[in-house]
Amino acid sequence: MLGSNFLFFGIEVLDRLFRGINWDSESRLFPKTTMCDFTIREFGHPKLAHEYTVPCVLPLNLFNQQMFTFLYFWYALIIQLNMYDFFLWIYTIHPSNRRHFIFKHLKSKKYAAVFEATTNDQMKAFVDDYLKADGVFILIIISENSSDFVTSEIIQQLWMRKFIVKYYRDTKELIYADIQLTNNNNNHSSVKRHLCGVI
Incomplete structure (x- = not known):
């Protein structure tokens, strides 16, 4: 869903923690702000419109980043446990x-x-x-x-x-x-x- 860049997402989170940066700060996968385009039409002049581009906040990405951070480390733990169990059964x-x-x-x-x-x-x-x-x-x-x-x-x-x-x-x-x-x-x-x- 997030593409191949998500493979290194957890490494980026750990890197921020080691450098003392807030781990849920701005991320290229989950941007908190972006530029939004919108149009304002003048009252009484339906064909006359003004287009504006202003910065806006994406509050849903605050939740998405925390959820995907948890899933990333959860899947990493499961993969390691499965690999350990696989080699243990081969040994057994x-x-x-x-x-x-x-x-x-x-x-x-x-x-x-x-x-x-x-x-x-x-x-x-x-x-x-x-x-x-x-x-x-x-x-x-x-x-x-x-x-x-x-x-x-x-x-x-x-x-x-x-x-x-x-x-x-x-x-x-x-x-x-x-x-x-x-x-x-x-x-x-x-x-x-x-x-x-x-x-």
């Missing part, structure tokens, strides 16, 4: 910080035994492969909007009822597949030895 969802967040909640007093019985490989698989970034992100939001107790309870239930069952099932399948592969290799070697003996 970094892989190492995701693991630390889950470690902290599983290591709570209520679930200390669960944490002690957990290996590093299981924990990394739980955070990186099962929950992933979006799952940890949701848990962080839950923690921010409820409590650490609720978050720890949810993480523990996900760990015990979902991940551990899937982890051991996949582990058993891998072990079974490895055994089958070993048996097949042994059978193949036995056949080769038998054929060699026959030859």
